[in-house]
Amino acid sequence: MLDITAPTTEKTTNVPAINELVLEQINSQIANQLNTGVLVLDADFNIVLWNRFLQVHTDKISDNIIGQSIFSAFPELPQRWLTRKLSSVLQLNTPSFCSWQQRHHLFELPHTRPITTDSEFMAQNCTFLPIETDATDKHICILIEDVTDACHYQMQLQKTLAEIAQISRIDGLTQIYNRRHWQDSLEQEYAKARRHNKKLSLIMLDLDHFKLLNDNYGHQGGDMVLTEVSALISTLLRVEDTFGRYGGEEFAIILPETDSAGAIELAQRICRIIATTPLTYNDQVINVTVSLGVAQLSDKESNYEELITQTDSALYKAKSEGRNQVCSAAELVS
Amino acid sequence: MNEFHLTEDQQDCLQELINIAMGQASDQLARYLDTFVYLKVPSIESVEAKDLMKTLSQQKNTMAVVSQGFFGYEGIRGESLLVYQEEDSGRIADLLGYEPDELSQDEQLIDISSILTTTFLNVFAQQIDNRLSYNAPKLLPNVQEILSEHLQQMPFTWELALKVNINYQVTDYSFNCNMILLIPETAITNIKHVLDRILEEY
Numbered sequence: 001m002l003d004i005t006a007p008t009t010e011k012t013t014n015v016p017a018i019n020e021l022v023l024e025q026i027n028s029q030i031a032n033q034l035n036t037g038v039l040v041l042d043a044d045f046n047i048v049l050w051n052r053f054l055q056v057h058t059d060k061i062s063d064n065i066i067g068q069s070i071f072s073a074f075p076e077l078p079q080r081w082l083t084r085k086l087s088s089v090l091q092l093n094t095p096s097f098c099s100w101q102q103r104h105h106l107f108e109l110p111h112t113r114p115i116t117t118d119s120e121f122m123a124q125n126c127t128f129l130p131i132e133t134d135a136t137d138k139h140i141c142i143l144i145e146d147v148t149d150a151c152h153y154q155m156q157l158q159k160t161l162a163e164i165a166q167i168s169r170i171d172g173l174t175q176i177y178n179r180r181h182w183q184d185s186l187e188q189e190y191a192k193a194r195r196h197n198k199k200l201s202l203i204m205l206d207l208d209h210f211k212l213l214n215d216n217y218g219h220q221g222g223d224m225v226l227t228e229v230s231a232l233i234s235t236l237l238r239v240e241d242t243f244g245r246y247g248g249e250e251f252a253i254i255l256p257e258t259d260s261a262g263a264i265e266l267a268q269r270i271c272r273i274i275a276t277t278p279l280t281y282n283d284q285v286i287n288v289t290v291s292l293g294v295a296q297l298s299d300k301e302s303n304y305e306e307l308i309t310q311t312d313s314a315l316y317k318a319k320s321e322g323r324n325q326v327c328s329a330a331e332l333v334s
Numbered sequence: 335m336n337e338f339h340l341t342e343d344q345q346d347c348l349q350e351l352i353n354i355a356m357g358q359a360s361d362q363l364a365r366y367l368d369t370f371v372y373l374k375v376p377s378i379e380s381v382e383a384k385d386l387m388k389t390l391s392q393q394k395n396t397m398a399v400v401s402q403g404f405f406g407y408e409g410i411r412g413e414s415l416l417v418y419q420e421e422d423s424g425r426i427a428d429l430l431g432y433e434p435d436e437l438s439q440d441e442q443l444i445d446i447s448s449i450l451t452t453t454f455l456n457v458f459a460q461q462i463d464n465r466l467s468y469n470a471p472k473l474l475p476n477v478q479e480i481l482s483e484h485l486q487q488m489p490f491t492w493e494l495a496l497k498v499n500i501n502y503q504v505t506d507y508s509f510n511c512n513m514i515l516l517i518p519e520t521a522i523t524n525i526k527h528v529l530d531r532i533l534e535e536y
Contacts, residue, residue: 094452
């Protein structure tokens, strides 16, 4: 291991020994050309030394800062927290760290990438090191690394991941939730309703004669209908309802804390509004209707899949009884 | 049994070194925290890579893992993992002497981990006439899935890990965590040399 503080080496006898002054100059030049801030404090947290990196990144003048308390030189520092941190370094004789991921920066230093980053200050990783010298009191060395780039890329990555997560939940055509996410939501709502003994209802709906629509207007016409109907239904829902595309032309709505009367009322409104809202495609008016099945969670279902089965049976009944209507699972039992 | 396993003598010697290190570390810690720290004798076991994966993936309520690399002379290096269970994390800010709103839960875990790791390993290093440096501690994200992935992606191959079970009780409440020291094969060989040297001296 290279130890730059070591005085002349003993082993290299044929090489002329470097005198201590030269060695000191080398050390000081390295310290001044580092792209890392170096700040040394005494045991009372007064500044003993700082390197060029900090001098050029702050507007403070070197003469004024040496001997000053770190807290008066950098009033932006969180004094109570940092005092505790620095005390741990002195007392335990161990290094301490502070990452930008927990605290974006400690020192308010400008950075050179103003356009691409969110913060006006340099993101920093700081290391606090105990320094033992011949002096009776210990010193603390603070290393300040500029991690603005890493911080920026990490933020972008997180943003992208959030976008991908969002995309993975959304149906590409209709922009409502896809089946996978809808089903995950139902599983959660089912567990919640069971745990807290709350009401829960489901609506499943199907576009009537969708195959005919596709045959008459082409698949693009069919796609338009799916998109428009999804948008229309979305406007009728509460924020806590989860609306998803269950299959080709089949949709499903989770209604937390809703009994079957409330669900039937909503289903009937959806049925009526879709039947009375003509859609236009290539200057042609398309009239669409939907059939809807409704079920409320009861004591009988032992999992969320059984609630889907109930709702699906009600939907099947609405279809077989002439479409463009609402049928409730409760009617099936009687 | 392979070349990386410790002999009974080596194991005893290591346990003794760890006991002393842990004792001194907790003494320092007690003074720093200005409170009474009660420490149980740490149990150590060496675990093989594949077994460690199994144990860790079975710990269902693992809440957080903080990782910190260490490196010293004579090829002594590795990574320390501090594993916390959900119930352990309640009052770390109190323990560290911070105000509750002064630092986030993540920062509390990182701070206490760094203190535990470095105080312990510093004393341990002194015992074997070594001196360690440390990387910045990192909280591993999404522990459940990431931990085994993290272990597989280590830049070194390791056969043996040293699991040190630390149990700190601080006055009126208890604080538990597991410290796992992952030590690469070459470093194990080096540690064995050091242990043998110590055994010879006594």
